[in-house]
Amino acid sequence: MATETVENYIKALYALCRESPSGEAGVARLAQELGVTKGTATSMIKRLSLARLVKAEPYSGIALTAKGNKIALDVMRRHRVIETFLVRILKLDWADVHEEAERLEHALSPRILDRLDHFLGRPSTDPHGDPIPDAAGNVSEARSKPLAKCRARERVRIVRIKDQNRSFLKFAADSGFMPGVNLVVQSVSPQSASLVVRAARGKPVTLSQIAAAKILVKMI
Amino acid sequence: MATETVENYIKALYALCRESPSGEAGVARLAQELGVTKGTATSMIKRLSLARLVKAEPYSGIALTAKGNKIALDVMRRHRVIETFLVRILKLDWADVHEEAERLEHALSPRILDRLDHFLGRPSTDPHGDPIPDAAGNVSEARSKPLAKCRARERVRIVRIKDQNRSFLKFAADSGFMPGVNLVVQSVSPQSASLVVRAARGKPVTLSQIAAAKILVKMI
DNA sequence: AATTAAAGTTTGAGTAGTCAAACTTTTTTG
DNA sequence: CAAAAAAGTTTGACTACTCAAACTTTAATT
Ligand SMILES: [Mn+2]
Ligand SMILES: [Mn+2]
Ligand SMILES: [Mn+2]
Ligand SMILES: [Mn+2]
Numbered sequence: 001m002a003t004e005t006v007e008n009y010i011k012a013l014y015a016l017c018r019e020s021p022s023g024e025a026g027v028a029r030l031a032q033e034l035g036v037t038k039g040t041a042t043s044m045i046k047r048l049s050l051a052r053l054v055k056a057e058p059y060s061g062i063a064l065t066a067k068g069n070k071i072a073l074d075v076m077r078r079h080r081v082i083e084t085f086l087v088r089i090l091k092l093d094w095a096d097v098h099e100e101a102e103r104l105e106h107a108l109s110p111r112i113l114d115r116l117d118h119f120l121g122r123p124s125t126d127p128h129g130d131p132i133p134d135a136a137g138n139v140s141e142a143r144s145k146p147l148a149k150c151r152a153r154e155r156v157r158i159v160r161i162k163d164q165n166r167s168f169l170k171f172a173a174d175s176g177f178m179p180g181v182n183l184v185v186q187s188v189s190p191q192s193a194s195l196v197v198r199a200a201r202g203k204p205v206t207l208s209q210i211a212a213a214k215i216l217v218k219m220i
Numbered sequence: 221m222a223t224e225t226v227e228n229y230i231k232a233l234y235a236l237c238r239e240s241p242s243g244e245a246g247v248a249r250l251a252q253e254l255g256v257t258k259g260t261a262t263s264m265i266k267r268l269s270l271a272r273l274v275k276a277e278p279y280s281g282i283a284l285t286a287k288g289n290k291i292a293l294d295v296m297r298r299h300r301v302i303e304t305f306l307v308r309i310l311k312l313d314w315a316d317v318h319e320e321a322e323r324l325e326h327a328l329s330p331r332i333l334d335r336l337d338h339f340l341g342r343p344s345t346d347p348h349g350d351p352i353p354d355a356a357g358n359v360s361e362a363r364s365k366p367l368a369k370c371r372a373r374e375r376v377r378i379v380r381i382k383d384q385n386r387s388f389l390k391f392a393a394d395s396g397f398m399p400g401v402n403l404v405v406q407s408v409s410p411q412s413a414s415l416v417v418r419a420a421r422g423k424p425v426t427l428s429q430i431a432a433a434k435i436l437v438k439m440i
Numbered sequence: 441a442a443t444t445a446a447a448g449t450t451t452g453a454g455t456a457g458t459c460a461a462a463c464t465t466t467t468t469t470g
Numbered sequence: 471c472a473a474a475a476a477a478g479t480t481t482g483a484c485t486a487c488t489c490a491a492a493c494t495t496t497a498a499t500t
Pocket of ligand 4: 300303318346347348349350
């Protein structure tokens with residue numbers, strides 16, 4: 001079994017590879033993400049490479065192997081099932097569960113994970129709309145686009161909030177922006193890099209392009 | 221915060237001190253309990269002593285300080301709340317939950333612990349009848365005696381099974397011996413160091429004194 | 441192209457936890 | 471009580487993880 005530290009590195013690498021156009025991660029961002037020094041990250045990459053969890057050449061990019069990918073998806077599955085449990089059953093705040101799940105994700109046995117998943121009715125997404133990989137590691141991402149790309153008068157439904165930051169989630173929830181909520185884009189102003197949207201029964205809210213880029217929606 | 225390893229040492233020390241007449245634990249038993257060598261246990265005791273979690277003189281007994289005791293009770297609380305959740309909500313087997321809780325007990329934040337405890341209705345005992353300390357560290361052990369001390373024809377109710385061993389718990393459950401179950405002691409034979417008991421609607425079962433000593437009962 | 445900044449690596453050191461094996465002290469027992 | 475057994479300690483070595491700081495390589499800028 002991978003240690004808790006290794007699981008955290010692998011999960012961070014997975015996310016970094018996703019969001020990089022080259023599909024490879026770098027040591028500096030990895031270190032920053034995990035709150036360690038670059039040197040620490042480098043030595044860990046060397047160990048992960050030795051364990052065949054990543055493929056990496058000195059001074060070049062880092063990519064997960066199939067084995068590493070499997071672990072990343074498994075940790076993400078545990079993380080998201082736990083978040084769902086914490087919000088749906090224990091009524092924890094949407095904005096708090098990420099940090100809690102960050103620790104718990106390393107302590108769930110396959111047996112408990114499956115029972116929990118079953119108890120929750122095999123959810124397909126977590127409270128933020130993040131897809132939950134199934135036990136085999138298949139993950140089905142719903143087709144969506146960032147709210148920032150919408151035009152005026154578009155009617156859309158929020159499917160996912162792509163930011164685990166507490167204060168952003170707090171803001172999103174306060175504004176009524178959660179997965180499943182319908183929005184109308186009232187106006188778009190490229191000059192101020194912002195747009196105004198209104199939730200079903202809410203007041204109009206102005207969002208910066210940056211904030212709107214974190215809100216994924218689908219057309220309705 | 222105490223590390224996972226430290227929490228395990230402290231909890232083991234608590235149990236050993238309880239069951240020792242002198243109220244003090246020894247390095248050999250501690251090491252055996254945790255599956256480490258005596259030398260490892262010795263060096264850990266030195267560190268715990270430095271952190272003021274235990275009081276220990278070389279070649280003499282080990283006792284928890286008030287600070288150590290607090291940690292022990294806190295870990296036990298987490299352990300037993302988790303066991304209760306695993307049995308009551310996730311329907312895990314009585315015999316399996318101990319090992320699962322052994323890992324999870326180190327990953328629960330105070331917030332999640334309290335929500336879980338609340339969700340379960342503030343249980344006072346875990347599935348084995350072990351008392352759950354409250355948030356302040358108060359633990360109320362129900363008055364009880366070992367089944368081994370009962371006389372023939374006595375009618376009693378099981379309140380606790382004092383053994384976390386999987387196979388013993390399996391056997392106990394198979395025989396219908398769980399907390400809350402009423403028993404009649406049919407006969408006691410000191411020669412064979414055994415006794416025959418019968419559950420409410422069950423067949424008579426012969427128990428060795430050793431097994432019967434692990435079953436705590438109260439008179440009814 | 442030369443300079444600078446950023447990214448990545450190496451080295452030396454430190455903490456937490458562990459073992460094997462030699463050793464010392466205490467306890468048990470013939 | 472002397473010998474043996476059990477309990478406890480010490481030493482040297484190892485893995486996992488981390489940092490600070492010096493260093494090297496690559497990428498950006500001017
Ligand atoms: Mn984590
Ligand atoms: Mn999430
Ligand atoms: Mn434990
Ligand atoms: Mn228990």
